[in-house]
Amino acid sequence: MLTFQKFVETIDGLEDARVLLAALEFDVFSVLDKKQLTFKQVARKAKTREEGMEALLNALVALGALKKSKDSKFASTPEMYKHFCRSSPHYKQGTAHLKLEKNNEWTQLIGTIRNGRDLSAFEGDDDPAFRHCFSYAMHERSEPYADQIAALLAKKKSIGRFLDLGGGPGSYCAAVLRKDKKAEATLLDRDAACNVARALFSGEKFYNRFHFKPGDLFDSEYGNGFDTVLFSNILHIYNPAENRQLLKKIHKALAPGGRLALVDFFLNEDRTAPYEAALFSLTMLLFTATGKTYTFKETEALLNKAGFGKITTHKLNEGSHVLVAHKK
Numbered sequence: 001m002l003t004f005q006k007f008v009e010t011i012d013g014l015e016d017a018r019v020l021l022a023a024l025e026f027d028v029f030s031v032l033d034k035k036q037l038t039f040k041q042v043a044r045k046a047k048t049r050e051e052g053m054e055a056l057l058n059a060l061v062a063l064g065a066l067k068k069s070k071d072s073k074f075a076s077t078p079e080m081y082k083h084f085c086r087s088s089p090h091y092k093q094g095t096a097h098l099k100l101e102k103n104n105e106w107t108q109l110i111g112t113i114r115n116g117r118d119l120s121a122f123e124g125d126d127d128p129a130f131r132h133c134f135s136y137a138m139h140e141r142s143e144p145y146a147d148q149i150a151a152l153l154a155k156k157k158s159i160g161r162f163l164d165l166g167g168g169p170g171s172y173c174a175a176v177l178r179k180d181k182k183a184e185a186t187l188l189d190r191d192a193a194c195n196v197a198r199a200l201f202s203g204e205k206f207y208n209r210f211h212f213k214p215g216d217l218f219d220s221e222y223g224n225g226f227d228t229v230l231f232s233n234i235l236h237i238y239n240p241a242e243n244r245q246l247l248k249k250i251h252k253a254l255a256p257g258g259r260l261a262l263v264d265f266f267l268n269e270d271r272t273a274p275y276e277a278a279l280f281s282l283t284m285l286l287f288t289a290t291g292k293t294y295t296f297k298e299t300e301a302l303l304n305k306a307g308f309g310k311i312t313t314h315k316l317n318e319g320s321h322v323l324v325a326h327k328k
Helices: 004-025 028-032 039-046 050-063 078-084 093-106 109-115 128-153 171-179 191-201 205-209 240-253 275-287 296-305
Strands: 066-068 074-076 161-165 184-189 210-214 226-232 254-267 308-315 320-327
Touching (some): 004 050, 004 093, 028 074, 074 078, 128 171, 128 191, 161 171, 171 210, 184 191, 191 210, 240 254, 240 296, 254 275, 254 296, 296 308
Antiparallel strands (some): 254 320
């Protein structure tokens, strides 16, 4: 049960978040790089007022994101330099961009609950620049789970011809191709996402088995004869009618006896657990035109109606699961 103290502490945590977001907004970790600078030097490079920057840098030290020397110079911690400095080979450009972008939209939560979704926000063509950054963010988020999913799919039989629908940066394709040396993988996504996948994996030994199909989930043909199709974190974007359309296309693309691996957050029947899935319902309210988090039973019903059976459930981390279903 949520206590009064935890309630207050959780809301107060927004202050810490705002401090870190300000650091990203002013690119503090890139300004510092591997150097030690005074607050005046940082303010000059970041084009801010000295007073505000001094207060921000001291707060970042208090949070453990920066270090401060006895002569009042500031430096990044190794962790912050590694992930949030642009000169670092491990710079998480997608995560940094997405955290800033999503923060702005989360401020609209109260208005969205009161008045409904602003559907005008979803009009127009896809923005390639956003898709580029989003794809990197998805790689940074997906990479820890990609090997786990590849191992699950390769556990009892070969993955074979593999189709990753809307797979963004191709993290799952890469994991599958590393795990199954005979597999062939096709990534279907927008041009910007396919370009990120090429940049990430063109130097890998498996690259000659990695194929790209730039396109749209609804408008493009998937092909046929695939042994395994991955539908990862797509279900929650769309309403039931839209998902039925996509699942029928997947069914058609699979070879006889082929399987679909559906990765997502899933809710229990009372829609209050697990916590991550319940919270994700609010995320979908803000960031999609019609999406939501589905329950296990709702998802199984969609799969059955599209011609899938023999459904098994496998738990991942953070409230996420894989449903593996076979073509009837």
